[in-house]
Amino acid sequence: MSALLQFKERYEIANVSGGPLAHPKTLSWKNSQDCCSWDGIECDENTGHVIVLDLGSSLLYGSIDNNSTIFQLAHLEKLNLGDNHFNYSQIPSRVGDLSRLTHLNLSASFFSGQVPSEIFKLTRLVYLNLCCNLDPHHDRLLLEMKAPGLRRLSQNLTSLEELLLGLVYMSSQVPNTLANLSSLRRLNIDGCDLHGVFPSAIFYLPKLRYLSVGGNEDLTGRLPNFNSSSPLEELQLFTTSFSGELPTSIGSIPASFANLSNLEYLDVGMNPFAAQSTSSLSWGEVPFWVWNGSFNSMQYLNLSHNSLTGLDRYYPINPLYMYTMDLSHNMLKGPPPEAPPSIVSYIVSNNKLTGALPPWICNLSSAITLDLSSNNLTDVLPDCLGNISESLMILNLKGNNFHGNIPEVSRRETQLMMIDLSDNKLQGNLPRSLANCKKLEFINVANNFIMDTFPSWLGSLPDLHVLILRSNKFHGVLERPKSSLSFPKLRILDLSINAFAGKLLVEFFQSLSAMKSDTGNFTYMHGDLYPSAWLMYTYYGDYDFSMTVIYKGLKQYYPKVLDVFTVIDLSNNSFEGEIPGAIGDLQGLHGLSLSNNFLTGHIPSSLGNLTVLESLDLSRNKLSGRIPQKLTKLTFLSSLNVSYNNLTGFVPRGAQFDTFTNNSFEGNLGLCGEFIPKKCRHLGYALGQPPTQYEEDLGLPIELDWKIVLMGYGSGLVIGVVIGNAFFSWKHVWIEENNRRRRWPSRRQPRRGRIS
DSSP: OHHHHHHHHTOEEOSOOOSTTOOOGGGGOOTTSOGGGSTTEEEOTTTOOEEEEEOTTOOEESOOOTTOGGGGOTTOSEEEOOSSBOTTOBOOGGGGGOTTOSEEEOTTSOOBEEOOGGGGGOTTOSEEEOTTOEETTTTEEOEEOOTTHHHHHHHHOTTOSEEEOTTOBOOSBOOGGGGGOTTOOEEEOTTSOOEEEOOGGGGGOTTOOEEEOTTOTEEEEOOOOOOTTOOOOEEEOTTSEEOSBOTTEETTEEGGGGGOTTOOEEEOOSOOOBOSOTTSSSTTBOOGGGTTTOOSSOOEEEOOSSOOBOTTTOOOSSOOOOSEEEOOSSOOEESOOOOOTTOSEEEOOSSEEEESOOGGGGGOTTOSEEEOOSSEEOSBOOGGGGTGGGTOSEEEOOSSOOEEEOOOOOSSOOOOOEEEOOSSEEESOOOGGGGGOTTOOEEEOOSSOOOOBOOGGGGGOTTOOEEEOOSSOOEEOOOOOSSTTSSTTOOEEEOOSSEEEEEOOHHHHHTOGGGGSSOOOOOOOOGGGSSOHHHHHHHHOSOOOOEEEEETTEEEEESSOOTTOOEEEOOSSEEEEEOOGGGGGOTTOSEEEOOSSEEESOOOGGGGGOTTOOEEEOOSSOOEEOOOGGGGGOTTOOEEEOOSSEEEEEOOOSGGGGGOOGGGTTTOTEEEOTTSSSOOOSHHHHTTOOSOHHHHHHTOOOOOOOSEEEEEETTEEEEEEOBTTBOOOHHHHHHHHHHHHHHSOOOOOOOOOOOO
């Protein structure tokens, strides 16, 4: 009890766990109760020793080291610390002292550094999970196992039944000794930077049911002939270099797969498989046996990112009884392949499908994900889409040729989280029933012909993060919000290329509370981020919400929405009046574009408060006055455009402003500066500094013509004499050099790692 209570006191309870069942187990630990009754604790009935410590998904935050009292529990047999946040600690070497361990789970808990060799002494282990220790902000692997770590592990831990090492950086070959683990049932070595030839003997392990080696781009190998006695149920080879001839194959899929009658999960996406001979069907044709109901146990089928064709040759006779079907990124033609009513995730995007949505779409009452994006589908959207929205969470029909009105969604409670209808020819209004979808997080209807006013009624949605209305026929004014809590979590707002007009109201920007912080909480369920990947893959697929925005002056495609990406784009409308200073309170903004409007007045100096701003576009308005000196404090600003306004005075110097070219400032006849064609005539201009703060704030022209300037630099005063338009001082140069060194400290290169 004492050891456990001391362990508890070292950790905060924080929102750091991703699993749906996460809860703070240690809160139930009270010294007034027998510790064997505490949540997450099991004791031996005879001795009273603690033998199980299960703190998985317990919201723990803090560091761990060899001094942890957890290592006093010498009789532990099962230890689970997975799905917490141990603040990038190294796995303590004293874990090797727990010699009775049979189960060890340290997955997804922000452990970092080298896996200690002491783990290889735990010869009783039957379950070892070090998966998914990943830094999501820098996209790098945290744990590494240098050679010959994997070989030593497989030589010592011969009783292993489950070995889960996904996203542990190894940069080594797969040792043949893994094939000696005769008890192995599950093996996951995804994304470990493995290379060389995968030992074919591993496929024949007598008890192996789950094998995943995906995300190792340089790992080569060949698939064997499977027979009906194989226990294999799940096979993942995505993003590898498996290749070669596949015996007795049809198209790219070996016919011997049909013998795997217990197969539940099949993923052969993104592989350059070749057919055995030219006598088989055309390369890449979907084999007929996929559709004839051979797999009674099939739950997940992924044939994505190949060159599969052939759906126009035949129609399914007996659709599979599966939950997830992913045929995306192929060359499939004809109508969408029929899915069983039990389908949960249906993804056939990025093909060449044609025609209208078939009537059976209306029968998908269990569907959670429906993605037919980037095809050539036509006609109007059926009204039944609104009926299936009660179960639907993800609806993606972007990039087709649908026209007509958007159907109303169910007026009852819905699960809809994401709707993307962009890049079609849809008309009419946005359906007001979207306001009933209280779980909506992502709405994108860009590039259509929708004619409506601003949907302020969407402001009541408590979890809406992304609203993209770009390039439609929206019009009218941005109304004053009915509540100060309007759009409480909105982080991406794109209203560009419409006909909005009127003034930008202070109250509108004041209501965008999520943009006032530079840290976001925009999270979705992705199968590859959780140890329980099976559940997530089955029901959602490995699905990311993508979008296109105009950012830094270019059209940028983002394959996934980052959790801290914050943008406002109101460009190419008819807004007028002044820029509200309240925008300066949105300190989470990374991008702001107000270009191509009729805005007047000064650039508010409060924009200098946007400390993480990377892109600012105020071009082609009627702005006047000076460029605020305070904008030079925006050290992340890499794209600036204030061209074609009525700005006057000097262009500020320093920090990022020294990197901008004339293109950022052209079309302002009253501007002068060192890096634009019109040079400044006065000393204050030449130094890039206004003589007084008063004149900067008011935007007044500088009339004073200095001849002698007295300036204070740090520890002393330097008197400089103006010669022509230049002012030189050895002290000035010395201080600038020292400041530059302070601003740019040397940084050690991060450890190499890769995630496929």
